[in-house]
Amino acid sequence: MMMKIDISKKLYGISQDMSLDVKLEIKEGEFLAISGESGSGKTTLLRILAGLEDAQGEIIVSEKIYLDAHNSLATQARGIGFVFQDYALFANMSVEQNLLFVKKDKNLAAHLLSLTGLNTLAKRLPHSLSGGQKQRVALCRAFMSKPKLLLMDEPLSALDPKMRSQLQEDILKLHNEFATTTLMVSHDPSEIYKLASRMIVLEDGKIINDGTPKEILLKTQGSQKFSLRGELLEIKKADIIYIAVVAIGQQIVEVVLDAKEAKQFQVGQIVQVSTKAFAPSLS
Amino acid sequence: MNHIEAKVIKIEQKDNITLVSFASQGQNLRMMSLGLNTPIKEGSQVTLGVKATSIALAKNLSGEISMSNQLPCKIEALNKGELLCSITLRFGDALIESITTLKSANTMNLELEDEVIALIKASELSILEVR
Structure with missing residues (x-):
């Protein structure tokens, strides 16, 4: 068992207060998509896993305690990779330096850049890159620490459909090559279907659906496919x-x-x- | 959408294709489908659906025909438009509707109380609900 989550947290919403209650076991190497309406608690869940917000309960990843009644492991000590919608690259550093900032491993940086077709851009500064290229750099940077766990919060929602589809392939390539366990918040059914091996749907802080993307997304009435x-x-x-x-x-x-x-x-x-x-x- | 109550009598599967046989009003029906995600088994009671425009009619039918579903019916009502015709059929204790061109209805000389066979391809039949 790779990851065990059993947390709760009171959330104060605009329209109503609610309690985020998530109990979930995630297998090693699983690609889990988290979907649900905005305000359902998706991003808060990721932030709690990352240690950016506190919560009650426990989080155990590969027998390492991230959170329990007594302790909350600091974000840096959790060994998690993050990719968010805004690229958050260091503007004054080249693409390669952005990667090396995480870990001084030139070989790994070169390998990641060539896997995602960025090798010719290694010396460029972020401002000279397109949105898709920047997000690729952010993705490569997240893998520099060879994270056991990768958290992504709508990583592709700011990109156009063509760029999105290319980045989806990069994400899948890296997820497989590094045997990462990946959790991704996404709204896009085609993205979830292409990438995820499992999905959960959150509503008002609770998991209301848990299954394969095909089971959940293929909305059928009886045999009408x-x-x-x-x-x-x-x-x-x-x-x-x-x-x-x-x-x-x-x-x-x-x-x-x-x-x-x-x-x-x-x-x-x-x-x-x-x-x-x-x-x-x-x- | 026509609703036909039926009972599952046989489920055959190969790869992602499913062939389901049903009994309804003393007749057998067959449905061609992709993998089923409705939880049915032999003996399940289901509501079948078929669009009125997907039902063809035959009178004095003879010879071989590949239509899996051939339901003996009696015409209960005819509603003739300018181009199309809606025919209400009694199938056992159920009523179903067929929509054809007016030309076909006239060529066949369809009239109230006529005995006809309602023809439905297996791929046009679907399960709407499991009871």
């Missing part, structure tokens, strides 16, 4: 049938309804658009 959430914009009558217009993300789709179905729904309602996996086609 193709299912998307959308807002019902309009129901139009067409001859003896009805056509529902539904907005899904940035797209509009139409769904044919019979008279009975048309009566069940109201415009403005959030609906699930679903069909079997056999009907849709790709082009």
Whole structure:
């Protein structure tokens, strides 16, 4: 058993106070995604694991006590790697120096930079890099201490989709190569599906769902595998049938309804658009 | 969406494909599906769903046809539009609806009380709910 968490902490929210109560066992090498609405306690959980906030209860990682009733191990002593949404690089240091600041290991720095395709940028200063490159540097830097545990808080949410997908591959590469146990807060279902081996969903400080991303994200109604959430914009009558217009993300789709179905729904309602996996086609 | 109450009688699986057989109103039905994440087993009572536009009708059907589901029904109501026609069918003690083109309905000379076969492909049938 790699990691055992059993913590609670009272949180004072804008709308209501709540208690964060998380009991969780995480296996070595697992990639755990933490999702949930904002204010559900995701970031607080990461900060408690990192030792940046206190809490009641215990945290044990590979038999090392991070937190119990008597002690709270200092952040630096926990040997954790962090990646946050803002890159937090040292502006006056080159890419390579940013890595060497963590640990004076030139070979490891060169290896990490070449794994993520940054070797030609080693001497550059952070301000001359794109957002994606900066976040890659932050990722490499987190691995300089060869952390047993890597914590990431929405690391890619500031990047455009293409950059995000490249960074996802880098994250997976490093997670596998260093056999790290990784905990990542994320909102993005495709990211969770690609990276995580397990996910939990937090709501009001409690775990309401725990399983594989496929089990949790594949929202199906019985055997309907193709299912998307959308807002019902309009129901139009067409001859003896009805056509529902539904907005899904940035797209509009139409769904044919019979008279009975048309009566069940109201415009403005959030609906699930679903069909079997056999009907849709790709082009 | 038509609802048909049925009982699971057989589940066959190969890789991620599942074929489930049901009994409903004294008839057998079959559904083709990907891996099931609904907890069904033989004997489970389920509600099956099929869109009205996915049900075809046949009268005096003969010969071989690859439709897995062939349900004998009686026409209870006809609602003719300008292009389309909605046909309400009695299947045992259930009512189901089929939507066809008006042309088909006229060519077949569909009338109230007609005995017809409702045809549904196995891939068009889905499980909506496990009871």
